[in-house]
Amino acid sequence: MDVLSDAIGAMRLGRPHSARTAFESPWEQHFEPQQGAGFHVILQGSCRLIPAVGEPILLGVGDVAFLPRELGHGIAGPDGSGFTQMLCGAYSLDQSRAHPLFAELPDVVHLPARVGRHPSLHGAIELLGQELDRDTPLGGDAALPALLDLLLLYLVRAWYDDRPGDTATGWAAALRDPAVAAALRAVHEEPERPWTVQSLAGHAGLSRAAFARRFTDLVGSPPLAYLTWWRMTMAARLLRDTELPLRAVAARTGYTSEFAFARAFKREFGAAPGRYRHGSADGSGRSGLGGEQEAGS
Template sequence: MDVLSDVIGTVRTGRPNAARVAWHSPWGMRFPEVSGVGFQVVLQGSCVLTVEGEPPLHLGVGDIAFLPNGQGHVVSESTGSPVEDLCALLPHGRTGEPAGPVTELVCGPGGAGPRFGSGTAGGAEHGEPACVTLGGSYHTCSARPHPMLAELPRLVHLPARVGARTELGAAVELLGSELARPRPGGDAVVPSLLEMLLVYILRAFIEENRHAASRGWLGVMRDPAVYAAVQAVHRDPAHPWTVAGLGERAGLSRAAFAKRFTALVGLSPLAYVTWWRLTAAGRMLQEDDAPISAVAARVGYSSQFAFANAFKREFGLSPGRYRAGVPVREVPAGAPSAG
């Protein structure tokens, strides 16, 4: 896979959720923080989205608010509107559930219901709604954070622009339609559309910031030489990579490549290789039942013992315990160990 697809595939866990909601005046909802990323899109009308510590964000039709780290937020008719707390509406007072606007749609009775749907909320539910939003979240694994997401602002605003980002607009329209009118096959279609929407949002942000500072992962995505090396590591983590070999992929001398790579990524080339191998292994351990020795070989370790030691340094527990679902220590995003 390409680097952006790998970033999404590695950090994502479980199924995403989404709800299309028609809001009737007066309305306002406070969404809890989630372990993942969230989004809100305005399909009709306008609203205000507020994140603590950030100025209120006024959203109109077609505007997208993206929350890369799942920040709690308020979506309301105006800054002075009455606000309900979603946490108080959740069954048994649970918090941190999927951040959907309608409890019955997103959580279901006892938390076991559908993850997708459409509904109404707010004041009197008759007549034209004051606003229609499309919101949802993607849960991520705290043990496998990727620095690309950590580098994004707490709140990303992608304003609607006539004739721009047509693919993103099409994904929003298709997703909104599927949620508004459930049809056979929806449970297969909606998750794919949500994955597509996440890719298009990240693409749009990268494009919007193509002239911004060159350091970090945005810089990696725009640097053909370093990107080529990172892409090679992602496509074949088991290869016995050397700095010289990666430099050759980048079309640079060993010294020039190492300096450029470290300046952008924040890790030396071989430290990144180690981190990616272990991160990819973590995903494999949770997604299939291959023997640990086979997982080790697939990410470049000829010795299961060496793999287990490196894995424990990165995640704080053995591969077997990780696979068994034992809680791991949270790894600060953007600060992978040097392995």
């Protein structure tokens, strides 16, 4: 288990899609806000990306623009740019439960083309382009979504990899801190365990007080508040995507009692688990990352 994969997996909805597009200057396109994320890769020519907030960004050959939350944006050819070819894609994501690791990303992640930088990302882009260009659909129904899922991971990873280690803050620093990263991995690998601050501190190799301070400073919430939030996020996904009975969902998320689980879930989402499962609730809920509390019972 790793935090990035879990964070993205918990937000994913439906199937991603991608296409190769080409424009002859002058041209301009607008994209409406939506519950998802998108990307543009410039294969030939250049263009301007016009974000919902902020100044336009000039994109050249090999540049990647990733929009982790689609607030609406435009793309247009610069004066005299002539022919422009792009690889574009979109993901449907549940932004109401965005993991703080994902929520920390800027509205536009610009990854300029640099020789030797992010070879895995550019390798995935090349494979995606080849798959889109295939004359036959043999295996495409499986290959395209898999490549797009891989690309999404590489896009987020590239942004975090570009954060300098000595100046990194927030989740970029948390994932590089051995003690905090060890505790996060433990929570994600075994969310059902009856974790306490003391047991997580032991896992991280720190005293209880030192661990609690370091975790809260880097992650932005106390250890047990994060644990509760992650358990509830997992529970919502299990209720939405599976037919597991409530007792099984409760057990997988660290609750020995179905009643205790239902009470915690309703406090988080404002609806009972059964009602949430059947679509009566909007699933917005509170983030649950505010205060220290014991998680599970």
